[in-house]
Amino acid sequence: MPSDSFLEKWRTNIEDLVEKHPLQIISWEATRRCNLNCLHCGSPSEEVELQEELTTDEVIGAFYQIAEDFDMSQFRHINITGGEPFVRKDLLTILREISKNPSYRNIDIQTNGVVLARNPDLFPQLKQYGVTGIGVSIDGLQETHDRFRGRKGSYGLAYQTAKTAVENGLTVTVSTVANTTNIQEIPRLYELVKKEIKPRIYRVMTLDPIGRASDEKYMLSPEQTQEVIGFLLKEYTANCQDYHNPQTTMVELGCGGWLGKDLEGLVRPFIFHCVAGINNLGILYDGKLAACSNIPRGFGFEGDLRKDRIKGVWDNQYQRYRNFEWKKQGDCKDCGEWDYCHGGPMHKRESSGKMTDCLFQTIANSKNYRSCSSGGQK
Amino acid sequence: MGIEKMLESVPRENLEKAQVFKKRLLAYQGGTYFQAIYK
Numbered sequence: 001m002p003s004d005s006f007l008e009k010w011r012t013n014i015e016d017l018v019e020k021h022p023l024q025i026i027s028w029e030a031t032r033r034c035n036l037n038c039l040h041c042g043s044p045s046e047e048v049e050l051q052e053e054l055t056t057d058e059v060i061g062a063f064y065q066i067a068e069d070f071d072m073s074q075f076r077h078i079n080i081t082g083g084e085p086f087v088r089k090d091l092l093t094i095l096r097e098i099s100k101n102p103s104y105r106n107i108d109i110q111t112n113g114v115v116l117a118r119n120p121d122l123f124p125q126l127k128q129y130g131v132t133g134i135g136v137s138i139d140g141l142q143e144t145h146d147r148f149r150g151r152k153g154s155y156g157l158a159y160q161t162a163k164t165a166v167e168n169g170l171t172v173t174v175s176t177v178a179n180t181t182n183i184q185e186i187p188r189l190y191e192l193v194k195k196e197i198k199p200r201i202y203r204v205m206t207l208d209p210i211g212r213a214s215d216e217k218y219m220l221s222p223e224q225t226q227e228v229i230g231f232l233l234k235e236y237t238a239n240c241q242d243y244h245n246p247q248t249t250m251v252e253l254g255c256g257g258w259l260g261k262d263l264e265g266l267v268r269p270f271i272f273h274c275v276a277g278i279n280n281l282g283i284l285y286d287g288k289l290a291a292c293s294n295i296p297r298g299f300g301f302e303g304d305l306r307k308d309r310i311k312g313v314w315d316n317q318y319q320r321y322r323n324f325e326w327k328k329q330g331d332c333k334d335c336g337e338w339d340y341c342h343g344g345p346m347h348k349r350e351s352s353g354k355m356t357d358c359l360f361q362t363i364a365n366s367k368n369y370r371s372c373s374s375g376g377q378k
Numbered sequence: 379m380g381i382e383k384m385l386e387s388v389p390r391e392n393l394e395k396a397q398v399f400k401k402r403l404l405a406y407q408g409g410t411y412f413q414a415i416y417k
Contacts, residue, residue, distance in 0.1 A: 006404040237392040243417040263381050265400035
């Protein structure tokens with residue numbers, strides 16, 4: 001295990017990032033509308049007022065306001081999620097207009113693949129308008145994926161979109177939400193994805209019991225969570241020496257949380273720390289200002305771009321994302337990992353401060369967090 | 379299973395190799411990131 005000096009240096013870097021909180025990522029929830037009806041959707045359309053969706057001009061105006069008001073020297077990228085972003089008929093118009101600004105030439109879109117599989121001619125346009133990465137959700141082998149997505153044939157569309165995106169030179173992430181119905185398929189799915197699609201990253205996330213998955217029957221037990229992370233540990237440690245090669249598919253655990261000093265850094269090509277509200281600004285479908293579209297709306301908002309200047313909100317709000325002490329309760333209170341995880345991902349934290357799920361406690365102490373509510377997956 | 383047993387289940391040489399990259403991930407201040415970590 002690396003000595004404490006490496007960990008302490010990393011912790012210092014994190015604290016410096018929190019103090020400076022430079023804007024580096026904009027996560028834009030383009031819409032809550034979708035062309036599928038997934039069983040496990042963490043942000044379903046039925047929970048919100050769809051008519052409140054931002055207009056074309058409001059979206060473009062928000063991005064230009066940010067470029068005008070913020071120091072963009074450290075800005076990295078825009079991450080577009082949904083719903084399904086491609087059900088917005090003005091998505092290409094928005095991309096065309098915002099990508100005229102040189103800060104907005106590194107854009108990622110998370111999609112179910114339905115629209116792009118049927119319109120592969122969109123790929124050159126997307127690249128022209130600053131899109132550099134595509135994330136495609138594949139939640140099991142064909143039968144499992146189609147059942148989960150509520151539509152026969154959706155597996156083939158997701159597969160085709162991911163493969164075509166790779167062929168078009170985009171950086172592709174294939175994501176799987178691990179749940180009780182697909183856990184046995186993940187090793188086979190990974191081998192298939194690696195061999196046939198060849199994405200840069202194969203990402204696995206653990207399911208959170210919210211939205212349509214709130215009845216918890218899809219939520220992993222501690223033993224199943226250990227099994228999934230054990231699989232990623234085995235794959236990462238066996239193949240990480242090849243990760244410098246852009247043709248290699250890397251495995252990673254998504255942003256489910258800190259895994260403990262001993263295990264962190266051995267299941268993904270980064271050391272985890274939640275950056276919601278630290279360098280990541282979230283713009284929700286209706287203009288509410290948040291920090292990450294995975295955080296449930298019940299957590300509340302920091303502002304509203306229809307009423308507030310975004311820079312003022314970023315500078316003066318977001319204190320609960322940057323001051324961690326209010327989260328030091330429950331399992332966190334006396335935890336030896338606190339100095340590094342600071343209470344873990346914000347999508348697993350209720351506004352009261354209660355933590356709904358901790359991967360470290362699940363793995364290290366087999367703690368079972370079922371019968372709680374928490375954050376999102378798509 | 380616990381973290382210790384998870385780590386014990388991985389071949390020792392793989393774990394030692396990954397620990398080197400972990401140090402680089404912890405110490406890190408168009409491809410240059412992964413080149414810096416994994417080359």
